[in-house]
Amino acid sequence: MNMIVCIKQVPDPEAPPASFKIDPATNKVIPPKGVSPVISPFDENAVEAALKIKDAQGGKITAISLGHNLLRDVVKKPLSMGADELVLLEDEAFAEGDSWTTAYALAMAIKKIGSYDLIFCGRQAADWDSGLVGLGIAEILGLPSVTLARKITPGNGKVTVERVTADGYEVIETPLPAVITVSNELGEPRYPTIKGIMAAKKKEPIAWKPADLGMETAKIGPAGQHAKLMKLFQPVRESKCELIQADTPEESGAKLALRLKEAKIL
Amino acid sequence: MAEYKGVMVFGETVEGKLSPVTAEMLGAGKRLAKDLGQELCAILVGGDVSGFAQEAVALGADKAYVVNDPLLKDYQTDAYVTVMEKVVKEVMPRILLLGQTTIGRDLAPRLAFRLGTAVSMDCIDLAIDPGSKLLLQTRPVYGGNAQAVFTTELYPQMATVRAKAMSAPERDASRQGQIINIEAGLSPSAVRTRIVQKVTEKVEGIKLEEAEVIVAGGRGIGDANGFKQLEEVAKLLHGAVGATRPPCDNKWVPDSWQIGLTGKIVSPNLYIAVALSGASQHMSGCSGAKNIVAINKDPEANIFKEARFGIVGDWKKVLPAFTQKVKELLAA
Ligand SMILES: Cc1cc2nc3c(=O)[nH]c(=O)nc-3n(C[C@H](O)[C@H](O)[C@H](O)COP(=O)(O)OP(=O)(O)OC[C@H]3O[C@@H](n4cnc5c(N)ncnc54)[C@H](O)[C@@H]3O)c2cc1C
Ligand SMILES: Nc1ncnc2c1ncn2[C@@H]1O[C@H](COP(=O)(O)O)[C@@H](O)[C@H]1O
Numbered sequence: 014m015n016m017i018v019c020i021k022q023v024p025d026p027e028a029p030p031a032s033f034k035i036d037p038a039t040n041k042v043i044p045p046k047g048v049s050p051v052i053s054p055f056d057e058n059a060v061e062a063a064l065k066i067k068d069a070q071g072g073k074i075t076a077i078s079l080g081h082n083l084l085r086d087v088v089k090k091p092l093s094m095g096a097d098e099l100v101l102l103e104d105e106a107f108a109e110g111d112s113w114t115t116a117y118a119l120a121m122a123i124k125k126i127g128s129y130d131l132i133f134c135g136r137q138a139a140d141w142d143s144g145l146v147g148l149g150i151a152e153i154l155g156l157p158s159v160t161l162a163r164k165i166t167p168g169n170g171k172v173t174v175e176r177v178t179a180d181g182y183e184v185i186e187t188p189l190p191a192v193i194t195v196s197n198e199l200g201e202p203r204y205p206t207i208k209g210i211m212a213a214k215k216k217e218p219i220a221w222k223p224a225d226l227g228m229e230t231a232k233i234g235p236a237g238q239h240a241k242l243m244k245l246f247q248p249v250r251e252s253k254c255e256l257i258q259a260d261t262p263e264e265s266g267a268k269l270a271l272r273l274k275e276a277k278i279l
Numbered sequence: 280m281a282e283y284k285g286v287m288v289f290g291e292t293v294e295g296k297l298s299p300v301t302a303e304m305l306g307a308g309k310r311l312a313k314d315l316g317q318e319l320c321a322i323l324v325g326g327d328v329s330g331f332a333q334e335a336v337a338l339g340a341d342k343a344y345v346v347n348d349p350l351l352k353d354y355q356t357d358a359y360v361t362v363m364e365k366v367v368k369e370v371m372p373r374i375l376l377l378g379q380t381t382i383g384r385d386l387a388p389r390l391a392f393r394l395g396t397a398v399s400m401d402c403i404d405l406a407i408d409p410g411s412k413l414l415l416q417t418r419p420v421y422g423g424n425a426q427a428v429f430t431t432e433l434y435p436q437m438a439t440v441r442a443k444a445m446s447a448p449e450r451d452a453s454r455q456g457q458i459i460n461i462e463a464g465l466s467p468s469a470v471r472t473r474i475v476q477k478v479t480e481k482v483e484g485i486k487l488e489e490a491e492v493i494v495a496g497g498r499g500i501g502d503a504n505g506f507k508q509l510e511e512v513a514k515l516l517h518g519a520v521g522a523t524r525p526p527c528d529n530k531w532v533p534d535s536w537q538i539g540l541t542g543k544i545v546s547p548n549l550y551i552a553v554a555l556s557g558a559s560q561h562m563s564g565c566s567g568a569k570n571i572v573a574i575n576k577d578p579e580a581n582i583f584k585e586a587r588f589g590i591v592g593d594w595k596k597v598l599p600a601f602t603q604k605v606k607e608l609l610a611a
Contacts (some may be wrong), residue, residue: 019427026422030559030581033424041390042421124340141420141427143400147386152392157471158356160385178381179543180482180535185355196541197524198534239397243415244428254573254589262592266572266600267570274608276588277357278549278570279516 014072014167015124016063018096018133019119019146020056022080022087023051026139033247039121040245041173042140052090055135056271059195060091061166064203070167073097075126079118081108085218094214098125099218106140106223107235112141114237116149121226131172132192136161144194151192159185163198283434285318286311287344287372289363290335292325297334299488302447304440305338307405309448310374310584316338317373321502322366324359326352329458336456336488338450341487342424343456345372346465353477357360357470360389362463365395367435369373369461373500373567374414375435376405383439386417396557398437405446414438415608424560438565442488442544443567446497463569479537483485484518487538492518493547495538495565497555499575501593515609521545521565523555539564554594557582 025048031047044050053059063074076091079102090098102118110118123129132146132154144160151158163182164175170189173181177198205213223233231237257272259265273279286308290583291298296417305321305381312319320342321335332343344366350358350414363386367375377383392399399416404428408417412437416429430436471601494513496506506520521538522531540560546567553574555561562585573586573593583589590597 022390024421026560028604030424030557030584033559035425042425060610105452111397113392113397136541139422142390142418142422144384145398146398147389148385148388150387158385158389160356164591177534178477178479181478181480183477186381186475190600197528217379219501222518225371239433240399240429240431243430245420245425246427247425252584252586254583254586256583257588262590262596265590265592265598266602267604269588269597270601270604270608272588273549273570273572276570279606279608 014066014070014130015128016066016072016074016131016133017123018056018059018063018074018076018091019075019150020060020078020088020091021053021138022050022078022083022128023053023138023140026054027052031145034246035247037246040242044122045216050084050087052087053135053138053199055137055139055195057090058197058199059133059135060094060096061202062129062162062193062195062199064095066165066167066216067095075100077102077119077122079103079115079187083103088218089213090205092216093209094211096204096259099216101218101220103220104222105197109235109238110233111238111240112143112145112149112234114147116153117201117237118226118228119146120229122152122221123150124220125226130189132190133158136194136196138212147192156190156192157187158192158194159187160194161196162193163192163196172247214278222250281369281371282414283373285320286315286374286376287370287435287572288319288322288340289375289383290321290331291327291380292331293379294332297331297338298378298380300380300440300442302554303443303445304376304378305335305340306448307440307445308374309339311374311407315373318342320370320372322346324351324362331495332458334460336454337450337452339454340505342455343458344461345458346448348465350465350467351552352405353474355472355474355568356385356389357472358465359386360393361465361469363390364393365464366461371468375437377439378440379441384489385419387437387439396433396435396437398439398532399430400439401441402438402523404443405438405440419563421559423563430526437467480533483536485517487519487521487536487543488547490519490545491519492516492520492549493545493565494518494551494553495521495523495555496553497523499554500526500531503531508598508602512551512598512605515605516549518547518549521557523561547602550597552582552586555582556580558583
């Protein structure tokens with residue numbers, strides 16, 4: 014089983030909301046000081062999905078990441094978790110792209126890798142929260158896709174996927190190769206082992222440039238953008254919290270009930 | 280070359296009715312169509328969905344397109360993308376709206392890539408730019424920490440719409456509209472996937488999306504037993520219990536209880552947030568609540584920035600006393 018996992022480096026989405034700042038002049042996010050970027054959490058679930066299959070039936074896992082200023086300690090995490098190879102698409106030319114240029118570049122890299130049975134993505138990246146790139150790759154490569162996976166079982170040239178729905182799940186069978194986007198219901202990603210971290214340190218990522226992939230320049234960076242960002246802003250929240258205070262927590266609980274009754278909320 | 284014209288809403292049904300988000304999109308779509316001086320239409324795709332066409336008209340559609348085919352009975356990506364590609368090429372809508380649902384999340388991106396256009400996911404506001412007449416698509420990004428306005432010059436201009444972000448129109452049963460059938464023209468070989476099984480986990484009591492009172496618990500509840508106490512309060516107030524992601528991930532409660540960006544979108548009158556920090560991704564799902572009450576032991580927790588009433592304290596001490604008092608007040 015040859016598996017590819019697409020991972021994106023993003024600002025830590027769990028950083029306290031108060032630390033989140035944007036620069037309205039450039040429509041860009043100002044990375045909070047002292048908070049390291051991370052791999053988008055659903056992409057870690059995607060790595061875990063591939064590792065579970067590798068554990069059960071063997072196989073090779075190649076992680077791919079596109080971006081610029083990719084921190085090695087961050088993007089090497091899939092290797093330290095147990096992935097076999099890391100491909101980095103890191104170039105200035107990729108800057109100012111969007112989901113369309115990203116899907117195109119990743120699809121071209123996957124073509125270059127050549128042999129693949131399963132391609133995993135996260136259900137959505139934790140920066141723009143779009144959930145586009147996985148389906149874009151599937152469309153560009155002409156592959157079937159299943160989104161929001163929580164369990165993935167390949168066998169007999171097919172793969173059976175449990176897909177999360179609003180009130181349960183559905184079981185879908187699809188031929189290989191296929192693109193699967195993974196949701197957190199799959200389960201916690203494993204921690205890297207010391208051995209894994211040591212191996213990852215030694216492993217050189219494979220670096221590909223646009224020219225290595227035979228990419229059309231019209232499909233990279235700003236030229237390839239489909240969606241235009243007009244404005245990025247932080248919504249202002251007017252909040253005034255009335256704190257209920259009393260000598261003991263029990264009293265404050267009772268007081269809260271009275272206050273809600275008085276405010277006609279109860 | 281023919282021109283892209285009008286606003287099209289992709290209709291979904293639940294429990295034998297058009298879904299609430301479909302009605303909300305028809306409401307928003309009407310406004311956009313008016314600003315463009317063009318028509319609003321609905322597209323209904325399924326095994327046998329003719330019965331919903333008149334309902335779409337009653338909710339404001341000037342036309343309802345219907346595609347019936349046994350292959351479309353259940354949603355499958357290949358089938359729906361193929362059919363919607365055909366519909367868009369025939370009807371050429373200027374704007375195409377879908378719900379940010381299990382279906383819309385899957386269909387809209389793939390369809391956009393197929394059509395070579397852009398799509399903005401999970402929009403909470405849509406407007407026509409008075410100058411360019413392009414669709415301005417506002418969507419929360421960075422887990423709700425920021426909002427972005429996107430547009431595109433590619434057609435159709437596509438967006439998915441978040442539940443409860445826009446208001447549904449008044450229903451007018453007497454409205455007249457044109458109902459037009461379109462052939463699916465689908466060959467079974469175009470559908471590569473197969474649905475083996477569909478499992479619905481039955482929810483007892485009031486649905487989160489419809490509840491007027493929600494008691495939501497976070498990681499600080501500690502275990503499944505803790506949630507029993509939240510259920511007691513919810514029952515008392517004829518409400519439902521929700522959760523942040525950690526209690527779902529930890530299997531204290533079913534996954535379907537998750538509220539937030541990647542969970543349910545709720546808008547109760549009262550939202551009691553217990554032992555949850557108020558992460559932006561969680562607040563994305565409940566910021567429509569009229570009154571948020573926070574119980575948290577950390578005075579610095581973000582939830583106090585979002586709440587109208589709050590108690591800084593241990594929920595294990597606060598909640599039983601609150602519950603007891605509510606009981607007394609209700610009995611009186
Ligand atoms: C892309 C993405 C999508 C996400 N989607 C969602 C989503 O849809 N829904 C969602 O909920 N999350 C989502 N998350 C996760 C989210 O970022 C937060 O991690 C999560 O909401 C935190 O849950 P919490 O508040 O329960 O836990 P924590 O942040 O750990 O907070 C627990 C709180 O409990 C308080 N506490 C502990 N013990 C007690 C006590 N005895 N009494 C009173 N207070 C106590 C603590 O002070 C703390 O504030 C998403 C994350 C990402 C990256
Ligand atoms: N720059 C990138 N590098 C690698 N994978 C990416 C990149 N952008 C998106 N992806 C993958 O596509 C998924 C969906 O991303 P998005 O469409 O941006 O929400 C992510 O969870 C990743 O698996």
